[in-house]
Amino acid sequence: MIRAVLFDLDNTLTDFMKMKDGAIRAAVEAMIDMGLTLDPDAAHARLYAIYEREGIEYQRVFDQLLRDLYGELRPDILAAGIMGYRRARDSRLVLYPHVKSTLVELLRRGLRLAVISDAPSLQAWQRLHHLSLQHMFEHVITFDDTGERKPAPAPFRRAMELLGLPADALLMVGDWPERDMRGAQALGIRTVFARYGDTWGAQRCAPGCSGADFEVDDIGELLGIVDGLNRQGPGGGGGGEPEGPVGGARDPGSGAGGARRRA
Numbered sequence: 001m002i003r004a005v006l007f008d009l010d011n012t013l014t015d016f017m018k019m020k021d022g023a024i025r026a027a028v029e030a031m032i033d034m035g036l037t038l039d040p041d042a043a044h045a046r047l048y049a050i051y052e053r054e055g056i057e058y059q060r061v062f063d064q065l066l067r068d069l070y071g072e073l074r075p076d077i078l079a080a081g082i083m084g085y086r087r088a089r090d091s092r093l094v095l096y097p098h099v100k101s102t103l104v105e106l107l108r109r110g111l112r113l114a115v116i117s118d119a120p121s122l123q124a125w126q127r128l129h130h131l132s133l134q135h136m137f138e139h140v141i142t143f144d145d146t147g148e149r150k151p152a153p154a155p156f157r158r159a160m161e162l163l164g165l166p167a168d169a170l171l172m173v174g175d176w177p178e179r180d181m182r183g184a185q186a187l188g189i190r191t192v193f194a195r196y197g198d199t200w201g202a203q204r205c206a207p208g209c210s211g212a213d214f215e216v217d218d219i220g221e222l223l224g225i226v227d228g229l230n231r232q233g234p235g236g237g238g239g240g241e242p243e244g245p246v247g248g249a250r251d252p253g254s255g256a257g258g259a260r261r262r263a
């Protein structure tokens with residue numbers, strides 16, 4: 001029986017990369033307006049190279065670019081970048097389609113909800129408030145709460161402790177196979193791969209490659225998955241589960257509401 005759903009935040013609930021990309025482009029325009037001597041594409045590429053190296057949450061990306069280019073901070077250009085970034089960020093952070101209706105529907109069905117994010121605590125809470133999701137989740141577990149990032153077991157164990165639920169009562173939803181899926185699976189938590197959020201970097205995960213129990217193209221498919229698992233009765237999994245199609249084939253007629261069922 002699934003009693004609670006754990007969600008990754010960025011690129012699972014929020015379209016984080018769309019926000020990031022818009023904010024970076026606005027920052028680059030503002031910096032060029034203040035005298036940055038790069039064309040927009042070159043500046044964009046250099047900023048993303050810094051993110052690739054330091055992580056997508058890195059907070060000093062413009063400082064780094066300016067030091068690399070000029071050997072100093074150039075506060076006139078830095079200020080333009082920061083302000084351009086902030087203005088665009090606030091207007092571009094959005095939820096994926098059907099996120100809010102799906103969360104509300106899960107709550108109506110009596111499921112408990114939590115977030116497990118590798119983002120810093122303040123940034124995660126800011127994003128939740130900005131999107132008016134701050135009251136939806138019983139627990140928000142961030143990097144700052146355990147000092148460990150997924151796929152380490154600590155954040156998942158913390159969720160189990162706080163909810164007081166065993167692994168087989170949980171379902172983890174995320175966009176990053178190596179972190180969100182493997183981390184949960186290592187503790188016996190069933191997984192749903194948010195294929196729609198898998199847009200960061202050049203390589204996309206082919207159907208089935210996530211290794212998740214289910215793969216969805218829209219978060220709304222989660223309702224059918226939860227209903228399907230909970231129809232199977234107490235335990236919800238173990239030996240009682242009917243065999244689904246293996247290998248990521250579409251199965252619109254399955255109890256999992258059309259989501260790809262694997263394993």
Ligand SMILES: [Mg+2]
Pocket residue numbers: 008009010011012174175176
């Ligand atoms: Mg994510």
